[in-house]
Amino acid sequence: MSHDINIHHITRVEGHGNIVLNIKEGRIEELRLEIVESPRFFEVMLLGRNILEAPPITSRICGICAISHTAASIKACEDALGITPSENVVLLRKILLHAELLQSHILHIYLLVAPDLFGEGSVIPLAASHPDIIKRGLRLKKAANDICRVLVGRHIHPIGMVVGGFTKPPAVKDLAEVRRILEGMIPDMEETVRFFEEHSMPEFNRPTKYCSIRDDKEYALYDGLLYAKDNPPLEVQRYKEFIAENVVSYSTAKQVRSGDSSIMVGALARLNNNYASISEEAKKAAERLGLVPPCTNPFMNNIGQVIECVHSIYDSLKILDILDANLSSAPFNKDGKGGVPPIEPREGKGVGVVEAPRGSLYHEYGIDDKGVIRSANCIIPTAQNLLNIEKDIEAMVPSILQLPRKDIERRLEMLVRAYDPCISCSTHFLEVKFIE
C-alpha cells in the first residue's frame, strides 16, 4: 500500500498546525507535526520592565490559562525577590488554580471532545441536537468563572492576584459564596462522570515519560518537585536538568525532551505520577471511568480531565474548610489589613512552576538590583507535548491504515485533540489529501 498523506490545517490567527505524513508500502517515510504560527516573543516583551509588571503582562498570553500564567509568574517573582507568601495566600491561589482547571477542562471535554463522541464536526450541531449536554457544560463553566470573579475580580486575566498576596483579601461572605458555587456544581459533575461512563475512548497504548510536579502531601498543582518515574525529584530551580528545549526547522514551536525521551504533560501525566494523593471522590470516578494508573493511552487524557474536575471541586471545598478555620481565629493577612506587604527590589533569579490545566508551566526571570527584568524564559505545556504527539502518530498510523480515509482523519484529529493543545482548534479543520 502506498499513500502520501498530507494533513493540512489552515486556520485563523492562533494555532496553525499541519501534519505531514508520507506512507510508502505501509511504512512511514516522513512524519512531521508542523507548528507554523508566528513565534510570539513574550519573553522579549518582559525585558526592561519592572518585575511586578510580569504577572499582569503574562496573564494576557492565554485567554484560558491566565490564572496559571499569573501564578507561575508570581511564584517566579517571589522566588527572585525572596518573598514567602502567607498560608492563606497560598490556599487561595490553590483554589484559583482549581477553578481555572475546571474552566479549561470543562470547555475541552464538552465543546471539543463531546462532538467526537457523537460523530459531529463541531459543538454547534451537537448543541442543536443535544442542547442539554452543552448547557450542562456551560453551567459548569459559568460556575467556575463565578469562583474566579468572586475571588479575583474577573473570570480571566485576574486583577486581584499579585506578588505577595491579594490586593483585596476575600471577605468571609466571599468564601461562603465560593462554597455555595462549588456545592452547586456537584450534581452536574456527577452527570458528567455518568456521561463519560457511557462512552469509550479509542484503544491505543504507547508508554512515554510522564512529567509533572509532585508533592508528598497533596495532589500537586501549585507546588512540588519536578517528577518523572525513574528520575530523581528535582527542585524547580533546576528545571533545565529536567527538560530541554530544542529548535526544529519545520516548526516555530520548540520541541521539548527529558533526557532522550519525548514527554507528556497534563491530566494523564499528573494522574500517573500523583494518583495516590487525589481525593477519594476522584478515585471513585477514576474507577468508574476505567482509568487506573499507570495508563499509557493518550486518548485517556480526556478522561483524566473529567477525574481532575471531580478532584478540583472536592479539594477546593477541603481548602475552604481550612481557610474558614484560619479566618475564624485571625484575619486573612496577619496585620489585619488588605493589600500586600511592601516589596524591596534586589538582584536575583527566580523560577515559578505550576500545573496549568494542560500541564507544567515554567516561568523564569532574572532581575537587576532595581527590579528590572534582564532575562526571561517561559515554557508552556503544549510545547512540551508536541514531540510526544508526533511519536504517538508515528506509532498509531500503521494500525489504522486499513480504516476508511475519513476514519483515519478523524482518529488522528482525536489523538491530537486528546492532548488539548492550543492547536486543538486546528484539528477540526484538517484537510487530508490521499495520493496513491
Next chain:
Amino acid sequence: MSEGRLLIVGLGNPLMGDDGAGIEVVNELQELALPEYVDVIDGGTPGVGLIDMMSGYSRVIVVDAVMGACHPELVSGSLGKEILKQFQDDREGDNCSLHETELTSVLRLMQALGMSIPEITIVGIPAFNIAPGIGLSEECMKLIPQAVELNRDSAYLFGETSNK
C-alpha cells in the same frame, strides 16, 4: 439582573499591538463618569466566556480591533437578526474552539442552544499592526478618542431610548 442595562465590552490582546485597541477604549471609558445603567468590561480574549459576560444584558456594544479596513476610520454597525440568520448557512461559524472562539461562533452557539441574544453593536477600530508587542500604533492611537466618544454617546442614547 442586567435587564435594561447596557454592556460595553472591549475585546483583544494588549500583547499583540493594535489587537489591544478595544481594551484601550474600555480602559479610558472606565475613567469617565458614565450613567449607572452602563457596565464597562475589559473582556480580554474570553472565547465562550463571552456568553456569560453578555448574559442578561438587553444591549451590548463590542469594541474590538478590525483587520482589513480600507480606511483609517471607525467601523460601527448593528449585528442585526438577518446576519444571525445567515450564520445558519455559514459553515465558517462552526470553527468553535477554545482559543479561537470568535463573536460569530459564540452567537451561533447561543442560537443553537435557543438562548436569548442581546442587541449587539460593533465598534471596530482599524488595526494597522497586529504583531507581538505592547502598545498601539500611532495611527490606531489616533482613533481611540473618537471610539471613546462614540461609546459614551451610545451609552447616553441607550438611556434615552430605553425609558431609563
